[in-house]
Amino acid sequence: MRLSNLADYAVITMCQAALHCGNGRVSAAELATETGLPVPTVQKLVSKLTAAGLLRSVRGAHGGLQLGRPAAAITVADIVEAIEGRIALTACVDHTACDYEAGCNMKPHWPIINNALRGALAGITLAQLRGPVVHTATTPEEHPA
Numbered sequence: 001m002r003l004s005n006l007a008d009y010a011v012i013t014m015c016q017a018a019l020h021c022g023n024g025r026v027s028a029a030e031l032a033t034e035t036g037l038p039v040p041t042v043q044k045l046v047s048k049l050t051a052a053g054l055l056r057s058v059r060g061a062h063g064g065l066q067l068g069r070p071a072a073a074i075t076v077a078d079i080v081e082a083i084e085g086r087i088a089l090t091a092c093v094d095h096t097a098c099d100y101e102a103g104c105n106m107k108p109h110w111p112i113i114n115n116a117l118r119g120a121l122a123g124i125t126l127a128q129l130r131g132p133v134v135h136t137a138t139t140p141e142e143h144p145a
Contacts, residue, residue: 007083009037010045011129014079017055018071018126025064045083052082071130077121087118 016035020026032042046065049055053068067074081087090110092098098107 003080004084006041006045007080009035009041010049010079010083011076013037013042013045014049014054014067014074014126015129017065017067018074018130021067021071025058025062025066027064031065049079049082052078054078054082067126071127072125074126075122076124076126076129077118079126080121087121088114089117090114 012035013031016031017026028042028046029039031037031046032039035042046055046057050057050065050068054074055065056068057063057065077087088110092104092107092110098104
């Protein structure tokens with residue numbers, strides 16, 4: 001599985017917006033400059049992230065963008081779902097027709113897999129992404145026997 005570029009850019013944009021927490025507001029153009037992303041892309045992301053409540057737009061002389069809730073309350077899952085929709089590795093989880101559904105014994109297992117993936121992404125907050133990288137053991141080779 002690979003995130004779309006737009007979902008990747010949304011995480012980058014939200015991380016950059018989080019750096020401005022407590023320091024007033026930031027514009028989409030400033031976020032674009034700071035991240036190196038094209039302004040139209042950031043504007044599209046800001047629109048989706050605002051609609052999802054992850055960013056808040058304030059109008060006026062001192063307007064701009066700010067996080068919609070604390071960085072510790074925004075997860076990677078929230079950001080990805082704001083851009084991509086519900087996290088699902090297969091179409092059958094969304095009740096989309098499948099040519100192999102009649103003989104498929106995996107269908108009941110996909111929700112478990114999807115929930116595990118979503119849970120992993122929901123366990124990473126924007127506040128964590130702003131801080132230093134913390135490595136954890138993720139593969140069997142990293143777990144000593």
